[in-house]
Amino acid sequence: MEEEDRTFELSGTVIDAEGNPLEGVMVTLQEKTELTKTNSNGLFKINVLQDDVVIYSLPGYEIAQKIVESDTENLDVSLQKLLIGETLANVAFGTYNERELSGAFSSTKAHDIRKNAVNTIEQALNGTVAGLHSIKNGSQKFGVSNYNFYLRGLATNGSATPLILVDGIDANINLLDPKEVESITVLKDASELAMYGIRGANGVILIKTKQGSEVSSYMNLELKSGFQTPSYIAPKLNAYQYTTLYNEASTNDGRASVFNTGNYLNPTDVYRYPDSDFPDLFLRNDTESAYQNYTFTTGGGNSKARYFFLVGYMKQGGIFSVPVDFSSVNQTYNERYNFRSNIDVDLGKGFELNTKIVALNDQKRSPNAGGTVNNANNSLFASIMSTPANAYPVLNSDGSYGGDAEYQQNIMGILQSGFRNEATKQLTVKAEITKDLGTLLKGLSLNAVYSFENYNSYYNGESTQFAVYELNPDDTYTQYGTQDTKASSFGGQMTDFYNDATFMAGFNYDNTFGDHELKGSVITHQYTSRVSGDNPDYRWFGTSSRLLYGFKNKYYAQVSGAYQGSNGFASGNRYGFFPSAGASWIISEEDFLKNSEVVNYLKLRASYGLTGNDRSTPRFLYRQAFTRANGYGFGNPNGSVDGTTEGTLANPNATWETAYKTNIGLDLNVLNQALAVTVNYFHEKRTDILVPQSNVVPDLIGVDLPVYNAGEITNAGFDAQLDYNKTFGEFKFNVGANMSYAKSNVVDLKETAYRDEEQYRYLKGNPVDSQFGLVATGIYNSQSEIDADGVVSSYGTLKPGDIRYEDLNGDGIINTADRKAIGNYLPEIIYGLHLGIEYNGFDLYGFAEGATQYNIMVRPDEFSSYAYENRWTTTTGTAQSVFPRVSLESEHNSQTSTFWQEEGKLFRLATVEMGYTFPKQVANSLSISNMRLYVNLDNVFSTTTDRENRDYEATSAGYTQYPLMKTFLLGLSVNL
Template sequence: MLSNYITKIVSLIGLALVSLCVHAQESKVHTTIADTSEIRSIAYGHQPDWMITGAQSAVKGLDLEKSFTSNLGTTLFGRISGLTAMQGDNEPGMETPALYGRGIGTFGPSREVLVMVDGFESSFANLTSQEIESITLLKDAAATAVYGMRGANGVLLITTKRGKEGALKINIGVQSGLRSPKKLPNFLGSYDYASLYNEARDNDNLPEVYDASALEAYRTGNDSYYHPDVNWYDEILRQYAPATNYNLSFGGGSSSVRYFGLLNVLSEEGILIRAGEQSENSTNSKYNRYNFRSNIDVDLTKNLALSLTLAGSVEDKANPVANTTSSLFSTMALLPPNAFPVYNPNGTYGGTNLYANPLGDVLEKGMFTSNGRTLQSALKLEHKLDMLAPGLKVSASASFNNYFRNFSSKSRQYERFMIEKGGDGEPVYTKYGERTSLVGSEGDSQQWRNLIFQSQLDYDRSFGQHRVLGMLLYNMDNYSILGEQYPYKHMGLSGRFTYANQEKYIGEVSFAYLGSERFAPGSRFGFFPALSLGWVVSKETFLADNSTVNYLKIRGSFGLTGNDVIAEERFQFEQDFRSFGSYNFGTNNTSFGGTAEGTPANPGITWEKEKKFNIGVEATLFGGLQLVADIFRNQRYDILTTSTRTLPDIYGINAPLLNEGRVENKGYEVLLRYQSDPSRDFSYFVGANLWYASNKITEMSEELRRYDYLYRTGHRVGQPLLLEAMGLFRDDAEIASSTPQHYAPVRPGDIRYKDQNGDNVINTEDWIASGYTPIPELTLGFNPGVQWKGFDLEFLFQAVTNRTVYLSGTYFHAFQNSGKVSEIALERWTPATAGTATYPRLSSDNNQNNYRGSTFWQADGSFIRMRSAELGYTLGKRLLNKTSIDNVRIFANGTNLFTWDKVKYTDPESLTGYPAMRTISLGAKVQF
């Protein structure tokens, strides 16, 4: 199994890292020891690395540039220990992945991390990696408690670049490449389709549709109008689509003024054909984005400093037919190859009353364009109060973030014709649809704005061997969304107090007292404390001169966090009265509407709470091997759930949602990295991170079930309940000896299900929890690289396992909804393959037995993917000494190059729809 390979890879990586370190020790190679005095981002501030007692992991923005994608989130795969990124849509401009911190901790609607950009909640999708300084994931209570009822799912801190004191540095970069589909579905052509459809009809005891002459015409392909064989993917898609990124950034400053600026232009074309160049009624599929950023820090006086952040983006998106391509890909996956030709003999579009022509849709049905605008702004004033107490400072900041998208749609209808051969051999056309002119419409499709105010008091003072840090923060935010009558609001006070003695013993207390408008007055605020301890063992005398252990810190934390996004519907503490139909009264039969009490209100509704426990170790060994290891256990409770156990249906009302759910989530993380001496002509590094998170529902207030295996309690969040497939019925004798009655009369080749309760009937009481979920429990990131003189080569691999995907729909269910058939059906049951078949017998309709939700259609979703590879060469100042250029780097880059997986018929992440893309690009960077 692939999971076994991943385990072996992890072992080999560990052995390789240790052997490299031992070799470095034996050969007296100088290596770089981790700088524990490095200042790192934490919640609402910074701390020296050695003082941090919370669990967090980070990646630098420079590393994210190694993946050429249009969405910042898709650069994070395998980069940050503990962060699981799930691929979203692959269409340009819609690639935002779902981000989970340490797996899933709730079965409620909000499971993703809270994203903070430069200290304020904001969107990250439209940021570009060239403006990122670092991204940090905060994971345990010590790191997230200050976010109160918003930190339970983890917090992602995105820090953008700021200017540094020094001469002006200008960076210019360009990267251009081609994107191509990694794997398209392999649907069978018309001959195989017709042959298998006849077989399916025969299996259903129905007459065949295609005679021998028709099959021969499909086989030879010599009658393309009356016996077409159309691969709609070839007609609609290109092999390659260009993508280009231009970047200009500059930074520098004096002791009093520092600045960083950026201009970035990203241009991508979709994989659809250039429809706008073929028809005036269409447009090319494309996505363009323009980013700008201006970060300025000014010391107004010796004690007063001002920071200004102003950034934004403008994105233009265009597609034929609709805003997205999802309906187009659904049509291509459904339409049989022999339904009709692309064009008829007279040049008109082919089509029927049941199916439109996908190429006609792309070229003639109109266009959809949209324009999105993002603004992120913040102003901060900071004043040192050393005259009151050395190390004391106060700051106030305000942020306004806004996103707005409008659209312009132009649509029309066109004619299509079904062709039949007349008695005289001439074509007979039947028209469907009418030709109309373009009709336009415009409007707003999405808008939100977020206004945030913060005031903060910080203290940092050393007294001999003692160091004290403190932070108090007042935060108020107001988040408004187009279409929502009331804004979302939070207000509260957070604090953190850290004490360190001799740079060896660290203790920290953090808290938040935070309120949300989602709950009833008087019950809107909660208190969220956390305690953490750290011990820098390497500072002790018994390790002071140890050449093997250069740095060692042990830390632990425990605390309470929360999650206030508990339901799709807000204000459930108030009773609602909804429309309840109408009645007719009087001689005029007049209709009068009525209202009725909806779901009973829950005045005591509250937020989810989570107890977080974490123990971690950080070490530098053998002079260059960095190790970070954590184990954690999180217990989420007060999850909102339907109280069917507490209030059964016999009461005659909809059961209210109560805070009765519980989930336990636990796991571990390991990070290893070795860096050889970078000052030598040849150097190398090897990095690997591994994280595992497994959850279990411990309480869900489910209705009483007849059998224990029907409960979701005790199983993973999102784990499906399915029928257990026992293979395929081989013959009539096996059917006769099988007592359970299935959903429909079964024939040889149908799926056989296990009768879990022994009542001789297969139904919903035979469902069992099966497999994993699409979100992997175990993830590995592997990042090796080498440098030789001016050359550098780097790879990033990601591997996931303990993941299950479900194969359904027209991609995998042959002839479903009068659709096509893919190559998966070649492994079908027939009398000749009864002992080896891996696919059920074919049926010409939506088979009521075989297409049930069952374990038969589950597949191992584990995979190993080369996320990026880059080869570059840098011309240093020595080669450019007669120019004003500091260095020039040219490089070749590949993104999503190769995948090893168990799902051989499609991409294991995307499964259906817009295909996963591979990108090959060339680029250059110049610094002045």
């Protein structure tokens, strides 16, 4: 008999422990896609076979199972409610219930990760987690990181990069597909970070990938396609404007005019007097920068085995083009293939095996404009934006490339003369085995992990040589460069090769004795990294442990820490001990709050401990280095013999930075758990920061002095997260916000001593990320104003139209001694906002991020449209100008100063997604279980600077660097 003939329909009711019906309970069949939900009376119906396993799940309740034994069976069940806060949290070296922990951590789940990201997981981190600063590192980049991460601000003058782990293992996340990820957790306080020893002071980002489930099975195909367009391209001067401005700059310097501008106003010969609009010629139309992403995922399993698989493909087009036939080999793009396999198997006798296999293949292509693909993209874009419109005609009248002695790199010639490919291959394998040792001691288990990751990048390409030709007055041409259309090949290994290996083994303990709960772990771990061209290997070895005690589900205390070392330090000085302690109190479990109708959950927690940062420490400071240097004459006849020079003196006592971290936090759920609030106050004192001895020790011995551990910086602030979720029948609504404030203070960095009248030059007492510059008070409008000030500039002769700076030390000279702290470049306040609405199959999601209390420098180029329209002249003076006089020689106006400073006020509508889920009967008619159609917009809107409308987060993007991109996608998600 066919399987369908043996299917029968059963019904049931789901209630809670008090007998109340539960609405919205997901009822599924193990290893099948069949599913249904209970109605307002807790009733459901489902088609089953004999021996099917029915799974009942509802957030906030324990999962229940029931085996179908006959076609007359009743599927009624009662679900036990979980205690508030019993959600599992992915933390240091394990998974614990949130209510048990005293630490500070924030997390985001797969649902929001998928909607926030286009093709990199880093976009999912941007503004979504309280306490995490994720700042764009310049322009858009193909397949590599363009974010700098800071956790709770900055507490060091060295590397502040957090440690990033995927499933507990060091891993490269540049190529990680967002749909592989289940959750992202950011660890922020000592109770968690101390377990990472000398690697934990900057914080830790834990990325957990998806696992199979014995509750439900699924197969999903997601298709996304659309296009990208630059969010900003700076305006350029045409040939007449450029030559006019150039002549003015020349005359401002006392020179003669260079160009006859009338030839460019109405040119009669476009080859002698070109007006080339390079951006219009060589940057693609909006719809030509295509983007596509296709992903297949499947997951499921039962109590014996669980699985998750992903296969993904992504292709992102570039923005370069040419106005004639364009060979496909020169197109700019990034193409990626992702594969992941996560499998959990119960081997019997208490053994469980978990394996993870990840394979990635990333391909990037760009014109052969020099260096890596990303450098080539930036270099080519900068050429397009900075080459004057009158520099050369793109093509001469005879079809040859235009150019001259100064401009020999014709942009069309570059685009048509070759390409560069970069191929990155990454293979990651992790095997983990767990053995239940409950027969020896209840709650005891053994765990062991081995993982390795190989990362290789190769490049290849082809190039031809081209010449440019300058038209002479006698209609002949002068050739510059060599013309050779024969392609030559090149290739090799890139320098970012590495091979990582991780081994961990230890014991876990989890047991309850009446009102007492005891959990703990002891884990030994070793991480080794072999980096191309850097020998010997990097090695970290240590033991981490945690002991947690709970009483009556409301009082918790824990101690944790690590004893860890690195081969980067001298023998006998490689290991350190990093302890921490924390406690928490579930106040809502006390009698005076236990039956509150308003407060559902209230938890107070605190922690203190220390951890380290060795990322700022150069390797092998303890070893004395000698290098080969210039030779000396020796012998008869005189010959050259190699010499040896003593390098920087060794510092055998060099060690890591030490961070003393304090955290006090509060978690609150009110209004029947609809509103959840988390608030943390933190303070950190970072000591043993490396500083140069040359600042305080006279340089008399003829050899460089080493850095040494003597600096101190403090950092303090707070972070908060708020989430509100409510359901009104078919209408679901959720809104959330997070915000963090962090301010650093330099206590002592052993700075060079300054005179009493120059105390303003110290970084001490200011944020560690302070920018130093001159203090501007306006623009000189006349020579008499300059004479009245009685100062001279070391950056050029002062003339009317120059910026007026304060002479802070009163010596009559404007120079570096007049620089002071004028602002900080890292935002002290960051925030994120999200909104989600669902109704009758329709859904809307929006996410925004912002930052404030920081400063940026926006200095337009002297030959920009902004300078042309707003410059100082002898006729306009300062009344209409906001840009100083233009000059070809003077550097006075280009100095870092408050004149070019703007207050940072970033607000970005990062993501908007609108979707519709088709009714179940429509999906079933197509032989699928679920289908959703949606539109996704990324980088929708951003506030811009007062000057030139640049992005507050990446001021050079679209100006001198490859632009940030807006993305418009149409997507289809199908559950098979």
